[in-house]
Amino acid sequence: MSIEVKVPQLPESVADATLVAWHKSPGDAVSRDENLADLETDKVVLEVPAPADGVLKEIRISDGTTVTAGEILAILEEGGQAAAKADTAEAPAAADDEPEEDADESAAEPGKASGRLSPSVRRLVEEHGLDPAAIPGSGRDGRISKADVMSFLEQRDKGGKPAPAAKPSPAPAAPAAPSGAREERRVPMTRMRSRIAERLVDAQATAAMLTSFNEVDLGAVMEIRKRYRDSFEKKHGVKLGFMSFFVKAAIEALRKFPVVNASVEGGDIIYHDYYDIGVAVSTDRGLLVPVLRDADLMGFADIERAIGDFAGRAREGKIGVDELTGGTFTITNGGVFGSLMSTPIINPPQSAILGMHKIQDRPMVVNGEIKIRPMMYIALTYDHRIIDGREAVQTLVSIKESLEDPARLLIQL
Numbered sequence: 001m002s003i004e005v006k007v008p009q010l011p012e013s014v015a016d017a018t019l020v021a022w023h024k025s026p027g028d029a030v031s032r033d034e035n036l037a038d039l040e041t042d043k044v045v046l047e048v049p050a051p052a053d054g055v056l057k058e059i060r061i062s063d064g065t066t067v068t069a070g071e072i073l074a075i076l077e078e079g080g081q082a083a084a085k086a087d088t089a090e091a092p093a094a095a096d097d098e099p100e101e102d103a104d105e106s107a108a109e110p111g112k113a114s115g116r117l118s119p120s121v122r123r124l125v126e127e128h129g130l131d132p133a134a135i136p137g138s139g140r141d142g143r144i145s146k147a148d149v150m151s152f153l154e155q156r157d158k159g160g161k162p163a164p165a166a167k168p169s170p171a172p173a174a175p176a177a178p179s180g181a182r183e184e185r186r187v188p189m190t191r192m193r194s195r196i197a198e199r200l201v202d203a204q205a206t207a208a209m210l211t212s213f214n215e216v217d218l219g220a221v222m223e224i225r226k227r228y229r230d231s232f233e234k235k236h237g238v239k240l241g242f243m244s245f246f247v248k249a250a251i252e253a254l255r256k257f258p259v260v261n262a263s264v265e266g267g268d269i270i271y272h273d274y275y276d277i278g279v280a281v282s283t284d285r286g287l288l289v290p291v292l293r294d295a296d297l298m299g300f301a302d303i304e305r306a307i308g309d310f311a312g313r314a315r316e317g318k319i320g321v322d323e324l325t326g327g328t329f330t331i332t333n334g335g336v337f338g339s340l341m342s343t344p345i346i347n348p349p350q351s352a353i354l355g356m357h358k359i360q361d362r363p364m365v366v367n368g369e370i371k372i373r374p375m376m377y378i379a380l381t382y383d384h385r386i387i388d389g390r391e392a393v394q395t396l397v398s399i400k401e402s403l404e405d406p407a408r409l410l411i412q413l
Contacts, residue, residue, distance in 0.1 A: 003051050005074040007067045010046075014321065016068045017041045018191050021118060024056045029401065030076065037073065038317070040191050044324070045285070066136040095200030097139060114204060115388060116145060123284060126187055127309045159411035185349055193286045203348045207264075208384040211343040214396040218374045221245050234284055235303035243355075244303040246331055248409050249402035251275050251296045253395045259387055260327045260380075260395050263349040269386050272328045278347060279307055280332035281314040288314045289347055291327040331395050335359065341377045351386055354399070 010017060017039040022037050031049040039046040058075040063068060117125065117132060121144055125132055128149075135152045137144040189197070203209070217400050232240040254261040254275060262271045275296040278289040290310040292303060313319050330347045335358040344355040357377045364373045378399065381394045402408045 001078045002057065003054070003076045003078050004072045005048065005051060005072060005076050007039065007069050007071045008046060008048065010041065010069045012300045014041045015393055016066050017046065019061055019063055019065050019073070020045070020066055020190075021063055022059060023118065024057055025057065028056050030054060030056055039067070040285075041321075044319055044321055045192075046411065048073060049077065052076065091351070097185065100165065101389070111376060118146075121146050121149060123164050126185065128153060128186055129183055129302055152357055182190070190285055196286045197269070199348060200345055203346050206348070207346055207351075209346055209381055210384045210389070210392070211379050211381040212392045212396055213341070213377060213379050214393075214400050216376050216378055216400045217364065218242075218403060220374055220406055221265045221403055222374055229242060232301070236305070239303055239307060240300065241307075243307055243333065244300040245293065245305050245403060245406065245409075246354070247277055247279075248300070249399045250277065250329060250331060252402055253398035257391045257395050259391060260352045262386060263328070263351055264383065264386055265349065274328070278327035278330035279310065279352075281311050281336075283315050285316075286293055288319060288324060289327065289330055290314060290319055290323045293326075330354070331356065332358075335376065341379065343379060344381050346381055346383060351383040351397075353381050353394070355381070357412045 007017065018041075019040040020040045024034075030053070031037065032051070032053050033049045035047045036050055036056070039047040039048060055077045056074060057077040059073070060075070061071070061073045067073065082238050106275060124146060125135075125144075130149070130152070132144060136146050138148055183385055196330055218219075221242065225242075229240055245320060258271050259269070261275065262269050262272070274294060277292045277295040277378045279292060281288050292298065292306055296305065298306070310319065310323070327347065327350060330344075330353040332344050332353060333356040334342050334344075335356050338358055340358050340360065342355055342357065344353045346353050355378065357379070359374050359376050361372050361374045364375065365371075366373065378396060380392050380396050
């Protein structure tokens with residue numbers, strides 16, 4: 001019995017998707033709910049599960065094609081048995097009547113080889129400018145795994161078999177100075193990266209963005225984390241990080257200055273009497289901002305647990321669109337990458353974003369004495385159309401005071 005494998009229902013406000021990669025080939029046996037292919041939308045990556053046990057009989061849509069909900073991607077033969085590649089008409093192998101040497105060359109063509117790469121392997125190949133046809137595959141049907149690519153790179157770096165080089169150009173008449181590789185690669189943006197770029201440009205074009213800075217002594221927060229780290233993790237099953245302190249401090253500041261938690265809609269200012277805090281998460285596909293709903297009602301453990309869950313699922317492409325929409329204020333942490341200072345860009349339609357940075361020991365004057373303190377620069381980028389400099393600066397001061405004296409968070413000062 002043949003079953004049609006269709007594009008699943010797309011999230012609301014998403015019109016279409018791009019078929020990124022097939023994880024199965026015609027003739028492969030599949031199990032029910034096994035992921036057959038990845039679909040990338042402007043916001044998330046969706047999986048296409050197998051509707052039943054059987055054999056993938058035919059693939060109708062190739063990688064890189066834009067598809068819509070309900071469109072037929074492939075045909076699955078329910079309960080069938082896997083066929084050999086050479087005997088499957090749809091498999092990317094040469095015909096039986098062609099010489100064996102030609103068949104091997106056909107299977108090794110870059111276009112065909114790259115179509116059988118997983119997303120992680122494809123990214124690694126593109127980053128190092130490798131030709132997939134030159135990499136021996138140890139996987140099923142000669143597929144290339146991440147370990148194969150790493151082994152190939154290690155062999156090349158040790159002076160083993162080099163990667164295929166470009167055709168040599170005629171020698172110049174005069175001796176030329178030695179030069180390094182000058183290769184170029186053109187890689188199209190993913191849908192997600194393209195959408196991120198579009199939103200960032202729109203934010204700069206529509207908002208009157210300005211950034212204010214301050215610095216925070218995180219000695220008190222670090223002391224609390226050190227003192228209660230083990231007992232906190234034992235009780236709640238999650239580590240006590242910095243982000244929960246910043247989320248709580250930001251909420252207290254937003255309570256004092258509601259306009260920083262507001263957004264602009266046409267000629268109106270929309271004040272939000274709730275606190276949905278977006279937390280920026282970096283992934284290989286781009287920056288995602290999942291939202292902590294009603295963060296003011298969450299405890300420190302709830303915040304840390306939610307952020308850890310978001311980070312893991314974001315990197316696996318399993319964040320839902322509903323978890324990325326909305327949000328009244330955003331926090332981004334460039335410090336994890338070593339950033340000492342930056343000017344973050346507002347996440348529309350929000351009106352402000354808080355930037356965290358690297359903690360660095362610096363000499364500070366404390367009670368008339370010079371002491372080494374763990375300091376962090378913090379930045380608040382805000383929409384000057386509705387937020388004045390006074391409110392922005394006072395918001396930063398409030399966050400600074402809460403972090404330098406965490407007891408304020410308990411009594412909401």
